[in-house]
Amino acid sequence: MDVEILARLQFAFTIAFHYIYPPLSIGLGVVMVTMEGLYLKTKNPLYEKMTKFWVKVFALTFAIGVATGIVMEFEFGTNWASYSRYVGDVFGSALAAEGIFAFFLESGFLAILVFGWDKVKPPMHFFATLMVSLGAMFSAVWIVVANSWMQTPAGFHIVGEGLNARAEITDFWELVFNPSSVDRLLHVVSGAWLAGAFLVISVAAYYLIKKRHLEFSKSSIKIALVIVCFASLFQLFTGHQSAVGINKNQPAKLAAMEAVFDDQKNAPLYLFGWVNEENQEVNFGIAIPGMLSYLIGGTQEQNVTGLNSIPEDERPPVNIVFQSYHLMVAIGFALIGISLLGIFFWWRGTLFEKKWMLWIFVFSVLGPQIANQVGWITAEVGRQPWIVYGILKTSEGISKAVESGQVLFSLIMFTIIYLFLFILFIYLLNGKIKHGPEDLDKLSSEYEHQKSLFKKA
Amino acid sequence: MEITFDLNTIWFLLIGALLSGYAILDGFDLGVGMLHLFVKDDKERRIMINSIGPVWDGNEVWLVTGGGALFAAFPDVYATVFSGFYNAIILLLFMLIFRAVAIEFRSKRQMKWWRQMWDVAFNVASFLIALLMGIALANIITGIPIGPEKEFAGKFLSLINPYTVMVGITTVALFMMHGAIYGVMKTEGELQTRLRGWVNNSIIFFVICYVTATMATLIYYPHMVENFRAAPVLFLVALLNMLAIANIPREISRGKELKAFFSSAASIAALLLIFAIGIFPNIVYSNPNSEYSLTIYNAASSDKTLNIMLIIALIGIPFVFAYTITIYWIFRGKVKIDEMSY
Numbered sequence: 184m185d186v187e188i189l190a191r192l193q194f195a196f197t198i199a200f201h202y203i204y205p206p207l208s209i210g211l212g213v214v215m216v217t218m219e220g221l222y223l224k225t226k227n228p229l230y231e232k233m234t235k236f237w238v239k240v241f242a243l244t245f246a247i248g249v250a251t252g253i254v255m256e257f258e259f260g261t262n263w264a265s266y267s268r269y270v271g272d273v274f275g276s277a278l279a280a281e282g283i284f285a286f287f288l289e290s291g292f293l294a295i296l297v298f299g300w301d302k303v304k305p306p307m308h309f310f311a312t313l314m315v316s317l318g319a320m321f322s323a324v325w326i327v328v329a330n331s332w333m334q335t336p337a338g339f340h341i342v343g344e345g346l347n348a349r350a351e352i353t354d355f356w357e358l359v360f361n362p363s364s365v366d367r368l369l370h371v372v373s374g375a376w377l378a379g380a381f382l383v384i385s386v387a388a389y390y391l392i393k394k395r396h397l398e399f400s401k402s403s404i405k406i407a408l409v410i411v412c413f414a415s416l417f418q419l420f421t422g423h424q425s426a427v428g429i430n431k432n433q434p435a436k437l438a439a440m441e442a443v444f445d446d447q448k449n450a451p452l453y454l455f456g457w458v459n460e461e462n463q464e465v466n467f468g469i470a471i472p473g474m475l476s477y478l479i480g481g482t483q484e485q486n487v488t489g490l491n492s493i494p495e496d497e498r499p500p501v502n503i504v505f506q507s508y509h510l511m512v513a514i515g516f517a518l519i520g521i522s523l524l525g526i527f528f529w530w531r532g533t534l535f536e537k538k539w540m541l542w543i544f545v546f547s548v549l550g551p552q553i554a555n556q557v558g559w560i561t562a563e564v565g566r567q568p569w570i571v572y573g574i575l576k577t578s579e580g581i582s583k584a585v586e587s588g589q590v591l592f593s594l595i596m597f598t599i600i601y602l603f604l605f606i607l608f609i610y611l612l613n614g615k616i617k618h619g620p621e622d623l624d625k626l627s628s629e630y631e632h633q634k635s636l637f638k639k640a
Numbered sequence: 641m642e643i644t645f646d647l648n649t650i651w652f653l654l655i656g657a658l659l660s661g662y663a664i665l666d667g668f669d670l671g672v673g674m675l676h677l678f679v680k681d682d683k684e685r686r687i688m689i690n691s692i693g694p695v696w697d698g699n700e701v702w703l704v705t706g707g708g709a710l711f712a713a714f715p716d717v718y719a720t721v722f723s724g725f726y727n728a729i730i731l732l733l734f735m736l737i738f739r740a741v742a743i744e745f746r747s748k749r750q751m752k753w754w755r756q757m758w759d760v761a762f763n764v765a766s767f768l769i770a771l772l773m774g775i776a777l778a779n780i781i782t783g784i785p786i787g788p789e790k791e792f793a794g795k796f797l798s799l800i801n802p803y804t805v806m807v808g809i810t811t812v813a814l815f816m817m818h819g820a821i822y823g824v825m826k827t828e829g830e831l832q833t834r835l836r837g838w839v840n841n842s843i844i845f846f847v848i849c850y851v852t853a854t855m856a857t858l859i860y861y862p863h864m865v866e867n868f869r870a871a872p873v874l875f876l877v878a879l880l881n882m883l884a885i886a887n888i889p890r891e892i893s894r895g896k897e898l899k900a901f902f903s904s905a906a907s908i909a910a911l912l913l914i915f916a917i918g919i920f921p922n923i924v925y926s927n928p929n930s931e932y933s934l935t936i937y938n939a940a941s942s943d944k945t946l947n948i949m950l951i952i953a954l955i956g957i958p959f960v961f962a963y964t965i966t967i968y969w970i971f972r973g974k975v976k977i978d979e980m981s982y
Contacts, residue, residue, distance in 0.1 A: 243744065249697055250740035254733050256707050260722025261729050267722075268790070271715020272941040276949055279712040282705030283956035290701050291963035294694035295970060301978065302970050342942070346789060349715075351942040582723035584792040593730045600734060604741060611748050 189590040190262040190581050193597065195563075197254050199556055200601045204248035206555055209323060209372065210379015210410075211241045212316030215296075217406055219309050233403055234312075235300070236620035237383065240612065242297050247608055249290070251601070262590065266570055266580030272351045273339050273358060274329050281325035289318025320372060327371050331364035333571050334562065335432045341574070350574065363428050367562075370421040374558065376414040377518060377551035383407040384525075386616050388544030391535055396619055401535055404544070408529060412522040418515050423478065429565075430479045433572060434488035435497060436565035439504040441475050443489045450475040450487040455509055458502040463491075465505075499567045507557035507564070514554040521547055647946040648936040651713040652923070654953060656916045658709055662702035663773075663912060664818075664905045665964075669696045671819015673739065673766025674812070675838065677759055684831050685759060686982065689743060691826035691975045693982050695967060696743065700736070712949055716790050716939035717923045724784065724792025725776060725799065732772045739765040747982045767812060774811025778804035780919060781861055783927025790934060803856055810849040814911070817842035818904045821888065825897040828974050839892050839900075847885065863925070864918035874917055881910035 215237050222230035256278060259267050267275075295303055295311035303311070332338075338357030339350045352358060384407045387400035429437045437443070443450055444463040452475040456468025473483035480486075490498050521543060528534035535541075570577040669692040676688035692699075711718040722729055738761045746758035782803060785794040820842050823835040857864055868874050884907040891900035919925060923939060926932040940946065 246697075246740050246744035249700070250737040253700070253704055253707075253736050256704060256711075257722060257729055257733055259711065260707075260718045261726050262723070264719035264723035264791075267711060267719040268715050271711055271718065272945045275708065275712030275715055275718070275941070276945060276952070279705065279708035279949060280952050280956075282701065282708040283952060283960065286701040286704055287698070287956075287960045287963055290698040291967050294698065294967050298694045298981070299970060352945050352948065355948050582719075582726070583789075584720075584723045585726050589726050589730075593726075596730070596734065600737065604737070607741070607745060611745065614748065 186585060186587045186590055187578050187581050189587055189594055190585075191577065193262060193590060193594045194258060196594070196601070197251065197258060197597055199559075200605070201248070201251040201255055202555060202559065203552065203605075204244045204251065205319070205322070206375035206378035206551070207244040207382060208241060208248055208379075209316075209319045209375035210377065211237055211244065211382065212312075212319045212379070213376055213410060214379055214383050214407060215241060215312050216309075216316045217410070219312050221406075223305060223309050229398060229402060232620050233399060233406075236399075238296060238312075240382075240615060242293075243608070243611060243615070245293065247604060251604075254597075262582055262585065263570075263580045264582035264584065266575065269349050269575055269580070270333075270571060272349060273332060273336075276352070276355070277325050277329035277332070277358075281322055281329075285318050285322035285325060287318075289315055289322065292318065323372055323375065324368060327368040328359050328361075328364050330562075331367050332358055332361050334367070334566055335361050335363040335428075336571055336574055337361035350571070362432050363425070366421060366424040366428050370418065370425050370558075373414040373417045373421060374551060374555045377411055377418070378555060380407040380410040380414065381518075381548045381551050384411065384544050385546070385548035388541040389616065390619070392538065392541050392545070399620055404525075404534070405529065408522065408525045411518065412526050415515070415519045415522045419519065422512070422515065427479055430487070433566065435490065435493045435499055436504070436561075437479075438488055438490045438493070439499045439501045439565055440508040440561060441487075442501055442505050443475070443487050444491055445489040446486060446492050447489060448476055448486050449473040449483045450479075450485075452478065453505075453509065455513075456505070458505050460501050497568065499565050504561055504565045507560040511554045511558045511561060514550050514557075518547070518550050518554070521550075647943055647950065648940050649921075650950065651709075651940070651946055652916070652920065652936045654950075655706060655709050655713060656912060658702055658706035660909045660912045662699070662706055663908050665699035665702055666696070667770075667815045667908060668692070668818045668822040668901075669699055670766045670770050671815040671817070672823055673762050673819070674770070674816050675819055675823065675835075677763040679831060679834070682755060683977075685755075686747065686977055687827055687831060687975045688823065689746070689762075690977060690981045691823060693743070694971045697740070698964070698967060700740075709949070709953075713941055713946060714923060714934070714936070714939045715941060717934050720786065720790055720792055720924060720934060720939075721776075724794070725779075725796075727796050728772055728776065728799065732769060735765040735768045735772070738762075739769065743982060770812045770815045771808040774808035775800065775804045777811070777915065778807035780924060781807070781857060781864060781915070783925035783930070783933075785928065786924065786926035786932040786934065788932060790932070790939070803853075803860065806849070806853050806856060810846070810853045813842060813846035813849045814908065817846045817888070818901075818908065821892070821897060821901045821904050824892070825901055826975050836892060840889060843885070843889055850885075867917050867920060877910055877913050877917065881907050881914065884910060 215234055218230050218237065219234040221227070222234060259274075292311040292314040295308060296315050299308060299311060336350070338352060338354040338359075338361065340353050341348055342351045343349060383403050387403040387407070390396045390400040391404075426437065426440075429440070441450070441453060442456070442458045442465050449472065451470035451472050453465060453468050453470045456465040456470070458465050476483045476485040476487055490501065524540065525534060525544070528537060528540060566572055568576050568578070570580040672688055672692050676685050679685055679688055707718070742758040742762035742765065746755050746762070749755070779799050782801075784792060784799070787793040817839065820835055820839040824832055824839060827835060868878075884903045887903040888900050888907075891897070891903060921936050922933045923936060924934040926934070941949075
């Protein structure tokens with residue numbers, strides 16, 4: 184296999200694996216801030232117990248997120264050196280900003296969050312939790328800004344020619360607020376909230392089914408349900424905004440997402456289907472006529488650009504983009520359904536008696552994880568064959584000094600190590616869940632015990 | 641030598657400062673990682689690990705930010721070095737992964753084999769990270785073959801030779817010494833007494849390595865001293881470095897561990913400053929064909945970007961110092977094991 188395919192496979196694999204963890208950190212961050220905030224306000228020790236339990240899970244996801252995240256930062260240089268030379272002036276600034284504004288904040292206050300319970304006063308601890316959560320979101324800001332620049336480049340000009348050509352910044356704020364960054368950032372962050380909050384719902388529902396930690400679990404589910412209800416509905420809005428933006432800025436991607444081959448008004452919106460790229464048709468599909476045009480332009484008369492109007496060597500693969508996009512949308516709607524149903528039963532006061540609903544909750548944790556992954560596949564594969572849309576092809580971005588054997592070997596090693604990590608992560612997470620939150624009596628007696636020791640000393 | 645403090649020079653120094661910050665901070669936790677396997681029992685290992693527990697990932701952020709800043713300020717250096725040193729960087733990444741998960745996973749289970757496995761992983765990873773960093777720096781001293789298109793034109797195995805391995809071992813010794821001093825600061829009783837002995841041994845080990853590596857540099861890579869010859873006042877840095885090293889055993893014997901730690905930190909900073917003066921204004925020296933060297937000018941981003949980044953850095957740095965000082969202040973004193981510990 185050639186270097187380009189291998190380098191792409193390696194990037195896809197390492198980023199997909201990495202992206203299991205940051206959304207959990209961002210989402211759990213919001214959950215922890217809510218729980219600890221409630222604790223500060225009400226002084227109800229139940230909230231303290233909840234916060235402490237989720238902090239432990241957070242620490243686990245954070246560690247793997249950091250370890251797999253450094254890989255991503257270095258991989259631009261190892262596998263995509265030509266890309267790095269070309270865009271470093273623009274893209275590098277966003278990465279450096281992420282380091283200085285987000286990572287220091289996050290990792291610094293993480294120390295207090297995890298180890299500082301007895302070292303600082305409760306308000307200071309809450310402040311640390313808040314800062315960790317903010318840091319995780321700042322990190323999303325800069326990464327999504329960097330990626331959005333690759334989707335809809337702005338605020339730069341090309342200097343030099345041939346091998347010496349490269350992109351240089353002309354306007355930093357135009358780069359930061361490029362046409363897709365705000366919509367995509369909101370979409371990514373609320374996707375992360377869903378990932379974290381549905382993990383909480385899933386674990387708490389499992390406890391309820393097993394009739395353990397009842398008070399803890401009911402309260403956890405209520406807090407997380409409020410978050411997912413807001414986030415899943417917000418996804419509908421940000422998703423729509425993103426699609427309108429894609430139509431304007433990346434017509435080839437939108438055409439692939441809905442398998443539009445010829446320019447057309449009254450373009451249909453598929454619910455599902457299987458794209459035959461050879462014959463340019465959608466098999467086994469069900470579609471709402473005119474809906475795509477309506478959603479994009481507010482009228483069925485809206486013209487949608489088809490793939491045939493785009494030069495053949497600038498078209499992305501269609502079926503994979505179509506499938507991943509439709510899977511994301513389907514899961515998105517399912518999550519809205521689960522959230523609203525949950526809220527409804529909560530309002531009726533019957534939520535915790537419905538076993539089937541609790542089982543849906545247990546498995547709901549997979550929903551946002553899969554949707555986040557396929558959403559990114561839509562975004563990244565839909566941008567192909569470009570690495571920077573309309574500016575630089577992916578094939579032009581690879582490292583010239585690296586041979587396929589090296590990439591193949593590192594890809595195999597990453598696969599083995601990451602599989603091993605994933606198994607360990609599930610094993611340890613399962614252990615934490617089985618163990619459950621620390622018993623309050625034990626905790627407080629331990630605390631009293633230590634306090635008495637201090638007094639003696 | 642003439643130094644004009646233009647944007648490119650400022651960024652050369654800033655990235656040097658980030659890497660010094662990294663070497664000083666992650667240096668001691670790498671050192672603790674190399675030593676913790678050799679303490680008496682599981683309880684002592686836990687004390688060692690928890691001495692760096694709250695701070696190690698913050699320390700690693702200095703490397704991440706340094707990498708990001710290098711990408712942004714000198715994209716050609718980032719691209720050439722990372723793709724040219726491919727196998728070494730990938731190995732470094734694997735070790736960083738193992739280290740991060742080892743510290744997180746080890747105390748999660750009681751089984752002896754489980755803890756032993758992660759302790760060994762943590763130890764080997766800490767050692768290899770230090771060694772690889774030293775080898776990478778040594779290759780910047782010896783110079784690497786670079787082609788006319790700024791691409792690395794050598795073979796991976798040529799990066800490993802007696803000189804580069806020597807500098808790698810020196811780095812290992814330096815971090816061991818630094819980690820042992822930190823350990824003395826954070827422990828008490830019998831463990832502390834033993835660590836105090838290790839400080840003395842590691843100082844001797846480091847000084848032997850350092851003198852040997854310096855002699856080798858003077859004999860085989862005299863281009864490293866040109867800037868010192870041109871501006872003799874710079875020799876003061878080397879002098880201060882020696883004084884800082886000599887001060888460590890003095891402070892340790894007087895029981896002033898914090899001062900010993902600062903001396904050791906100062907000597908790390910001075911060593912990197914000597915290195916930086918030696919290579920300036922090159923960042924990656926091309927050997928042979930020195931005209932293809934990547935300098936702070938031909939490998940840099942545009943002035944506009946360097947300016948924007950400088951503003952970002954000036955806004956960010958006070959916060960970074962504030963967090964770092966706060967965290968170290970809150971977690972000052974001897975290590976106590978509690979229910980949230982590793």
